[in-house]
Structures are given as structure tokens and as C-alpha cells.
Amino acid sequence: MRTFDDILQIAAERHGGRDAALAEIPAPLPPEEIAALPDARFLAAMARGIFQAGISWKVVDAKWPGITEAFHDFEPGPVSMIEGEALDALLSDRRVIRSGPKITAIRDNAVFILDTAAEHGSFARRIADWPVSEFDGLLDWLKRSGARLGGNTGAYMLRAVGKDGYVLSRDVVGRLIAEGVIDKAPTSRRAMAAVQGAFNLWAEQSGQPLTTISRVLARSIG
Incomplete structure (x- = not known):
């Protein structure tokens, strides 16, 4: 599984730089x-x-x-x-x-x-x-x-409503599959636990909220 920084670099290459890959992502509310x-x-x-x-x-x-x-x-x-x-x-x-x-x-x-x-x-x-x-x-x-x-x-x-978290859109699921976290759209509790574990690891690596990680994962595909 790639690090978050590796995935951010993929998103940056697709969208014209790191600033663009991180643009217009609202911060979650405290x-x-x-x-x-x-x-x-x-x-x-x-x-x-x-x-x-x-x-x-x-x-x-x-x-x-x-x-x-x-x-x-x-x-x-x-x-x-x-x-x-x-x-x-x-x-x-x-x-x-x-x-x-x-x-x-x-x-x-x-x-x-x-x-x-x-x-x-x-x-x-x-x-x-x-x-x-x-x-x-x-x-x-x-x-x-x-x-x-x-x-x-x-x-x-x-x-x-501003709660920090992720949305399992088609592109986010595509990145999770590419990273070997899951092999298809997650529906079971076990698969969702694997998704959560990956997001928690990327959050620990980057210090970024899950909302930002989710949007970057999507932009690394779409």
C-alpha cells in the first residue's frame, strides 16, 4: 500500500500540482x-x-x-x-x-x-x-x-454537516482497490474495517483529516 504522500503525488500529476490536488477541500468542523x-x-x-x-x-x-x-x-x-x-x-x-x-x-x-x-x-x-x-x-x-x-x-x-470522514465514491473505491485494501466495493463489516484501517494509517502518516484524504484518493483516479 502506498503512503499518503505517494498518492498525493499521483493526484498532483493528474491535476497540475500539489496545490491543485489539495484545492477546494473544506476543513471539517471541530x-x-x-x-x-x-x-x-x-x-x-x-x-x-x-x-x-x-x-x-x-x-x-x-x-x-x-x-x-x-x-x-x-x-x-x-x-x-x-x-x-x-x-x-x-x-x-x-x-x-x-x-x-x-x-x-x-x-x-x-x-x-x-x-x-x-x-x-x-x-x-x-x-x-x-x-x-x-x-x-x-x-x-x-x-x-x-x-x-x-x-x-x-x-x-x-x-x-462538517463531520470529518470519507465518502466511498467510485474513484475512492478505485484507489482502495489499487492499493490492495479491498478487492471490490466494500459491503461487509470486515471490508469496512479494512477501509477504516487504511484511512487511519494515512491520517497517521500525513496528519491530514479523513475528509482531505478521501478527496485526494478520489483525485488520484478521477
Whole structure:
């Protein structure tokens, strides 16, 4: 397995230098800043990811103001009570993307957020306190406890709120395969543990956050 610096050099050669390979990569937020975010911010990020799955992101962007209004600014309390007539109304509301499974998943995630907040003080606190060195466990928890947060939806949600971590895009997976970390897109806990181990090693070598490492891995391929 190459060192992070070796992979950064590959990305630099593909993109016109090290500065270009590292350009426009946002720094993750410190844990206390994440903990201070309102839980509505997390539900909104979940909803955007759920709605974007399988359709043009531009469509979601265009509808987003109406979606936000229809979903009570993503306050988990009101959203958690969307059922019966309220659910029927949303299913016919032209402001939103009228997919029953996606709408109910957002409602279910509001319940998930409220349940987590009841145990940990806030959903934001739970996310902030999760060790970056165990990011694979965080992704697994979101997948198993939330609704439609598997694949890369959970990872993109975490990136949107500033949590340090990686997104296993096609290019990132391509680099991990090239380095012998995995032999295909990871789906098992064992494969995800191998991915986490590689990211932890590259973080130790470079002092870079996982977000930066993830973006550099992608740029070494794409």
C-alpha cells in the first residue's frame, strides 16, 4: 500500500500540482461546533440525500425551498408526526418530490433523531462525539438505525454537516482497490474495517483529516 504522500503525488500529476490536488477541500468542523448544530440541520441533510438518490440533483436543488417549507423547516418534532392525513397531503404536494418511500423515510429519520437526542442530549452531540478513527462504525449505525441512510447517503450527510470522514465514491473505491485494501466495493463489516484501517494509517502518516484524504484518493483516479 502506498503512503499518503505517494498518492498525493499521483493526484498532483493528474491535476497540475500539489496545490491543485489539495484545492477546494473544506476543513471539517471541530467536534464542539458540530455539537452546537441544531438537529434540524441533520434531518435536512438526510432528506436532501434521500431525495437526491436516483434523480437529478438539480431537480432537488430547484425544489428545495418548497421541500423545506413542506417539511416544517425539518424540525424533527413536527416531521415525526407526519402520518395519516398529513402524509396524504404531502404525497399530493407539488412542492415536494412525491415519493412515498422517501417521504416516510424522512419521517422515520425524524423519529430516529428524537430517540437519539433523548439518550444523548442531542443528535448533534452523538455525531460530534463519535471517534473519527471509528467512522466505519458511525456509517454502520446510521445504516442500521436510520432509514435509507445506507450506501453513500449517510456519508454525504455527515460531510454536509462538517463531520470529518470519507465518502466511498467510485474513484475512492478505485484507489482502495489499487492499493490492495479491498478487492471490490466494500459491503461487509470486515471490508469496512479494512477501509477504516487504511484511512487511519494515512491520517497517521500525513496528519491530514479523513475528509482531505478521501478527496485526494478520489483525485488520484478521477
